[in-house]
Amino acid sequence: MTSPAAPSVPRSAIVSALVLITGALPVIFDSTIMSVSLATLATDLAVPVSTIQWVTTAYLLALGVAIPIVGWAQARLGGKRLWMLALTVFLLASIACSMAWDAPSLIAFRVVQGIGGGLMMPLMATLAVQQVPAGASLGRLMAMVSLPAALGPIMGPTLGGLILTWFDWNGIFWVNVPFCLIGLALAWRLLPSDPPPRRFPLDWMGLVLVSPALVGILYGLSNVSQVGGFSRLDVWAPVVAGIVLAVAFVLRQVRRPANTLIDMGLLRRRTVATSSAILFLSGAALYGSMLLLPLYFQIVRGTDVLAAALLLIPQGVGALLSRTLAGRLTDALGARTVAIAGFVVMGLATVPFAIADSATSMIWLMAALVVRGFGMGTLMIPMMSVAFVGLERDQVPHASIITRLAQQLGGSFGTALLAVILEATTHGATGLAGLASGFDTAFWWAVGFTVVAVGVCLVLPGRTTPVTSGAPAAAGSRR
Template sequence: MTTVPAAPAVPRRAIVTALVLVVGGLAVIFDSTIMSIALKTLSIDLGVPVSTIQWVTTAYLLALGVAIPVVGWAQARVGGKRLWMIALTIFLIASILCSLAWDAPSLIAFRVLQGIGGGLMMPLMATLAIQQVPGGVGLGRLMAMVSLPAALGPILGPTIGGLILSFADWRWLFWVNVPFCVAGLLLAWRFIPADAPRGKPVLDWVGLVLVSPALVGILYGLSNVSQDGGFARPDVWIPVAVGLVLMTAFVVTQVRRPNGALVDVGLLRRRSVASSSAVLFLSGASLYGAMLLLPLYFQIVRGLDPLGAALMLVPQGVGALLSRTLAGRFTDSIGARFVAIAGFVIMGAATIPFAMADGATNQWWLMAVLLVRGFGMGAVMIPVMSVAFLGLEHDEVPHASIITRLTQQLGGAFGTALLAVVLELATDGATTAADVAAGFVVAFWTAVGFTVVAIGVCFALPARPAPVPASAPPAVAEPA
């Protein structure tokens, strides 16, 4: 009988670091998922149209994208532990300021500050944990721990947000972050290993001047696609086109100066980094695009309120949570390719029922399907995020973390924009509930198409797990 090879143990210091990072990371994930259902309430309470209050999320997203590329330089300049605590402090202060906002412009401005803190934290979470393991030992299970906030966010974030909006003022949406930030700072100070700055590296100002407006242009343009006109809108194609030109120029400059580059894009020559980035782009499109469709489906087609829609999505988060440990163990023992393909197959198969559903489809059946879909989501993200760091040196890890985070961010923006246009075109002129439901069918089939393409790209992922280096120090087994 064929048995699955045993996965190597994860070092204790890596486990402790990952768990400490999770505490602070929960603040960022909860904040983004809570805000997803708060826009209508904010629009009413602050007396501004939804088109204005939408900038509460758009400005945060843009600031997030601008902050991510400087993480590698900043870590080398001040050290990873210190940078994590600085970023978490920025996020804490910004959260308190958001709760004290007196109008929409002040709230948007404070959200920009929040986005800067969050943008520094997200790639740093993976970097600090992975740098604690020798030669990538136990990357799958380690990534399952580091990305735990991403699984808990969809379960608890919208539900907590709905409860707060039902029984308290919207300002409490931001006070939820404070306990996580304070606890995260105390634990980081006590348990994250200190790492000294690596000299005084010079900031690549040319790269920063190119990549910052490039990301702003692409993300801003894609955020406007959901409005009338879609991709034909001038405020869509012009900033996206300018952003793509600047991004091309950025890549060229980075290739020409590998030693002082803001982001070492030369890592894309590695099969593991390139294939992981490609799959993360497509998974971002599939995952975030469907995250746009599902709440709208439950509210528009099923007639639920925001809290009801959020509760309907809880099984998907539970499924993602259930598959994490299993996906991590199999990634370490049999390799990323087969785990990722299996995850995408499950996720795609569990999306098809929504492409065949209508307003009368049994809701318990849909919740069961979402549980299975979430299981596939969790199984996908662990191997794909882990494989990018196989065989990397200590100083290469921050750059790989930046590259993968940006590709996932851009993929999510692209998938959301494309599915928004598909949904708009499919429901244009719809006069009955059946017509609207039919429009969602088209959009869900498009989401299934993203998944099918991603399965094909997954075959480029490395098939074998990371080898255990002979020099690896003794490690303790992962706790149950």
């Protein structure tokens, strides 16, 4: 007896996904675009790199701190209102950043920008998934929703390099304005209104615990690249304090499950827990390698910043090419098979960089980047889809928050670890051969992340029904 076909994703959900992508693109770009801009900003604002580094650090810290309150804020305001509010905050902060008169003002405006972006990122997946009817497959929808996350680490540095070549640093922030304005207009016209459900009070104690926890962990990991690595006081002290606060938050949630800031009980579900673990590892592999690749091209191959950014375009092309196929395969074969295939392809395509030297053909490396991007784009879709398996509508925002935080923390951890490994293996190295050998070691560690991730993927379910209650007409209470 054949099972009934899963209902199709409604056209309204596809339209909403396109609207959300438009608004989310500048948020993703601004998470990575500064990597090629710090030297220019330090020179133009007459401050050391150690100071201007806070332009990136403050943004990422604000992004992480804002994410936990998304579930409460959506229940308070409704998804459409919250999305437009967050996008407006991001727009105004982008304009303010472009008009910054010194480094402290720029850093302050970046904090506001990060708060707006932090509200938007988990909300994007939530709003898309909540419009899908019960039993529908999410692969094709997630292929759209995950597009900014896949392209951001690749296109951000490229876009930044192009802007800095022809314009002043202010252009880095003005490029956000048209995306935000178009995104606001489309959201006003096309996103469905969703009156907020029964309001519940903000879990202030949970916020007091989890926000400093995230700040401590993310701040500590951001300092790892400096001399001393993990042995530095400003690395291990905030990380340890953050972990202690995070444990306290989880224990408190277990004892007091009603109306908590983040429903950590969802981690009892195999789908949410496994998806979070794999997104942590994929974040480490993705963002860690995005630290290594530009540095490899500049240090070992002798390219300038713009050329290094342009050389990453093939990886973005590969990610684009994977979208439709990966979405269809996820719906047809299930998350486990597609995720394993994506990690295997990504790992194998990283191996050429782990065995490359200063004379390796650039054509060979460009081809490897296309394949690597294909694998990277492929694995993101099943990971984002499987997290919502069997969830009720009011649980979707919390699953989105948990998985987004996992990827954010994984990216910070992977970047920090590979930075330490690169520093240790290239310290004192002489000549291109010595530098290339250090990069080889770091790239092998990136391959190791993908190997571990394949093992975790084996725990994923096969073909499953993604959502049990995706888009009811009436909005229920949180629990």
